[in-house]
Amino acid sequence: MGDVSVTIRQDIGKPRHVSVDMTTSLGPLVVNDPVFTASGCAAAGQELAAFNDLTAIGGVVTKSIQLRPRAGRATPRMAETPSGMLNSIGLQGPGIDVFIKRDLAWLEEHEVTAVVSIAGSSVDDYAKLAGKLRGKPLGMIEVNISCPNVEDRGQVFACDRNAAAAVVSAVRRAAPSGVPVFAKLSPDVTNIVDIAKACVDAGATGLSLINTTLGMVIDTTTMRPILAGVTGGLSGPAIRPMALRCVWQVHEALPEVPIFGIGGIRTGLDAFQFILAGASAVQVGTVIFNDPGAPSRISRELREVLASRGLNSLEQAIGMGHREPETIIPEDPEPPGAEDLDIELGVDADEPAPVETVYIAPDVDEVFDIAAEDA
């Protein structure tokens, strides 16, 4: 019996061309796919082209760029932690001029949607950066406000509603009109909804949630912090529940505002959680270090997850976790034998129902649209 069941499961779980409309809107930017690479985890895209079709995913969020070249922090810049990592790169980069000439040009030439992340140490820096992007080929500006403000004793912009709002409104004014501006928030605040509202009031089109959260590791042999910068940003699956909570809270308070869900996304199911919490699209970061092909894989998996739940568009799933579930619970019980199968393939009982165990509606054609795709 085991053999037969396994065959069925493998068949259900197989990647297949399922017709799900993955289109999503981030303000005026409409993309065919909701999966983007996260800032600082994909450089400017070139290196990942060997492992992904970057034109088939939503786009590339480039490493936060500053006005001038920056050498970044000393090494060690990284430490592995349980289900995550710490980094303190210090925003190493070539500066906006070289970036536009070299990296943005590459993305345009290869028809990859570019989300340009900018970072500064004063409100004026941010405005100048946004101004330099006028007339340039980009889909969006993401404002990384998790940076120290040199004009306010190094206080991080993202941790103060007024400073955050000042940066966002300066960027909005200087930025090319029609290009959406997303503010990327830090989770290291008392009330993320408060900061989110301040950014939206200041003119942010949408919000990117979340940046890394501060952490550290001490080497017990040398008895000193491992990172040269002492503390670093924690990322990866370790922060996923925190990121999801931020998306949930902000979507609940600002349901009309588009959100990029970011933090520890490793699989299509993880991405789906963020969509259910209210994200219109997702960014994947640290997982790329584990699996350079992750952006394409997660996009494919998310499509399968939606299809297997009888959802034929991504848009209808956005924020679904906030609504009563009458429309998504299948009426019939699970097909017999499903439990045995779980055990056989070692599916983790704590995970939300994986693709394979989901009830398939009797009208398979309608769910998967097999005929249409084959034609």
Added chain:
Amino acid sequence: MPVQVKGEVLSVKPIGDYYSMTVVASGIAEITRPGQFIAVAVGGDDGGMLLRRAFSIYSVRETGVYGGTVEFIFSVTGRGTAWLSRQRPYDPIDVVGPLGRPFALPREPANCVLVGGGYGSAPLFLLADALRTRGCRVDAVLGASTGDRLFGALDAKRMAASVAFTTDDGSYGEKGRVTDVLPEVIDRVHADVVYACGPMAMLEGVQRVAGAAYGGAGIPAQLAVEESMACGVGVCMTCVLPVIGSDDNTRMVRSCVDGPVFAGDRIRWDALGSIPDDAIGSGVEVQKK
């Protein structure tokens, strides 16, 4: 272009204090050049270790009963390498490679000295093959802390015209460091170039010796560095070191894509682990024009 392969373990075997792992990973062997490395995912798809482990490629076989294979050498230094040592034939393994810039080879036949520290000698054997194919003379110097930590002594004896061994404790070969015997080897074989791979401190010493060869005239050194890497493919910026470019400016460059092999005289040995003030973007640099 590197490829990502869902491969399979063919064998894992202990060698002295190290392990050798051979994986079936078609598509990598065919395009590997000496000095390149692979990045291996550890801990399984649901595991808590996200960062790949990077290893120099020791040997490749383009075709076999099982398809192309890649062999690498590792030392168990933490949970990731401990996991690797527990893998068994047929276990799935995800490998990305070949990565990085290979050793530059002399255009004309030349006398080459290959220097390896610990299992850092692993990439030198593919290199020796390539050099000998080009009609080069190959001599080797292998060193380690103890005899058990020397890697590739037999291979070296087979492929090199001469091999000198050193160990810190004198348990094998001469007691001392590779740099103690290297000047003599360079003179004796009339070396034109030195190739090395091993710990940073050793590489720095090798560069010093190469730079001082022939009464200070110096010979080029091609050195494969070991920096800690998070991605191995050039996207994370964790693996940087200060390197002098052809325009004489120092930049923080990625050892995974701009290295791991560098010309020894280009590395800012004085500033490893830091951002030198004169590096581009240090914030205080005075750029040379």
